[in-house]
Amino acid sequence: MTTIMDRANALLIEFEQNANSLEKVTPDTVEELRIHWLGKKGIVTKLFEDMRHVPNEEKRDAGKSMNVLKTSIEASLDVLKSKAADFVFHSILNRAPLDITLPSQKDTLKGALHPITLMQQKLLKEFRQHGFTVYDGPETDFDFYNFTALNLPADHPARDMQDTFHLKTNQDIMVLRTQTSNIQIHAMLQEKPPLRIVAPGRVYRVDSDQTHTPIFHQIEGLVVDKKISFADLKGMIQSMLHSVYGATAKTRFRPSYFPFVEPGAEVDMQCTHCQGKGCKICKNTGWLEIGGCGMVHPNVFEAVSYDSEEYTGFAFGFGLDRMAMLNWQLPDLRQLFEGDAGFQSQFSVFAEGAPC
Numbered sequence: 001m002t003t004i005m006d007r008a009n010a011l012l013i014e015f016e017q018n019a020n021s022l023e024k025v026t027p028d029t030v031e032e033l034r035i036h037w038l039g040k041k042g043i044v045t046k047l048f049e050d051m052r053h054v055p056n057e058e059k060r061d062a063g064k065s066m067n068v069l070k071t072s073i074e075a076s077l078d079v080l081k082s083k084a085a086d087f088v089f090h091s092i093l094n095r096a097p098l099d100i101t102l103p104s105q106k107d108t109l110k111g112a113l114h115p116i117t118l119m120q121q122k123l124l125k126e127f128r129q130h131g132f133t134v135y136d137g138p139e140t141d142f143d144f145y146n147f148t149a150l151n152l153p154a155d156h157p158a159r160d161m162q163d164t165f166h167l168k169t170n171q172d173i174m175v176l177r178t179q180t181s182n183i184q185i186h187a188m189l190q191e192k193p194p195l196r197i198v199a200p201g202r203v204y205r206v207d208s209d210q211t212h213t214p215i216f217h218q219i220e221g222l223v224v225d226k227k228i229s230f231a232d233l234k235g236m237i238q239s240m241l242h243s244v245y246g247a248t249a250k251t252r253f254r255p256s257y258f259p260f261v262e263p264g265a266e267v268d269m270q271c272t273h274c275q276g277k278g279c280k281i282c283k284n285t286g287w288l289e290i291g292g293c294g295m296v297h298p299n300v301f302e303a304v305s306y307d308s309e310e311y312t313g314f315a316f317g318f319g320l321d322r323m324a325m326l327n328w329q330l331p332d333l334r335q336l337f338e339g340d341a342g343f344q345s346q347f348s349v350f351a352e353g354a355p356c
């Protein structure tokens with residue numbers, strides 16, 4: 001009569017034959033083998049159940065040989081599992097190699113200048129043709145340039161309209177500029193009149209909702225000379241907007257208040273999306289505000305020691321983001337800041353200097 005011990009020994013040999021005959025040692029085949037031998041309904045488990053029928057005096061030896069069988073199988077399975085892991089590792093290595101230095105496929109997304117950059121380049125080109133010099137100015141600036149010298153003293157209520165980010169310094173109050181108008185002051189302190197400058201740049205305000213982003217872009221303009229009038233201002237702005245948006249572009253000036261100009265106005269462009277009929281973009285008004293302008297306030301001239309009796313001037317500040325939005329009829333300002341490569345690549349057709 002075959003005893004459990006004999007069966008256990010025979011099964012160990014059978015298991016080894018099973019293991020050696022595996023065609024491939026993969027995580028799946030090893031797991032199958034484990035289930036077949038040690039699983040809930042596996043051969044070894046059944047053998048343990050048969051222990052019930054073993055006479056008491058043989059139980060000890062039978063149990064021993066079954067434990068030997070079980071631990072031997074477990075040890076072999078461990079070896080097989082690590083072989084299977086090697087198999088997975090090598091099959092990954094042997095896959096078609098990925099050469100990241102190969103040139104990309106033709107149809108992948110093209111890089112392109114950002115619409116705000118395109119709009120800025122277009123405007124600068126236009127202004128240069130009108131004899132303007134392009135100026136740059138600091139994005140972090142002293143309160144003096146961003147506010148005080150622009151006729152916005154420390155407790156002026158109009159400061160509330162431009163809630164900003166303040167920076168701590170030892171010497172003076174500094175801010176992230178809220179407007180490119182700070183460049184007016186830098187330019188006038190550096191140059192003697194007459195003066196004709198434009199200055200594009202990033203500006204910052206504590207503002208974030210569907211139509212406002214904490215960072216946006218403006219382009220500032222300043223002309224100072226003898227006998228400059230509001231008619232010069234209107235003519236300049238209209239001609240600039242015509243050259244950007246075409247001769248049919250309609251503009252309107254609405255009286256408004258900016259502390260650094262008197263009189264001051266807001267400039268609206270007829271909505272290019274609906275041609276003034278009213279749509280979601282222009283909130284059904286047919287018009288979109290693109291910036292402010294006006295005649296330089298005598299207090300500003302005083303702050304930079306220009307003679308306001310001898311000189312007059314006009315200034316304007318436009319939102320570059322708004323202008324780009326209008327130009328390409330973008331439904332949402334946020335598209336300009338999301339960094340979506342699909343959106344961005346569409347602008348690759350507008351190479352530098354090409355008509356937008």
Ligand code: DAH
Nearest residue numbers: 179258292293294315316317
């Ligand atoms: N700096 C103003 C703003 O950000 C815009 C502005 C209005 C600029 C009138 C000007 C101006 O130069 O004359 O709201």
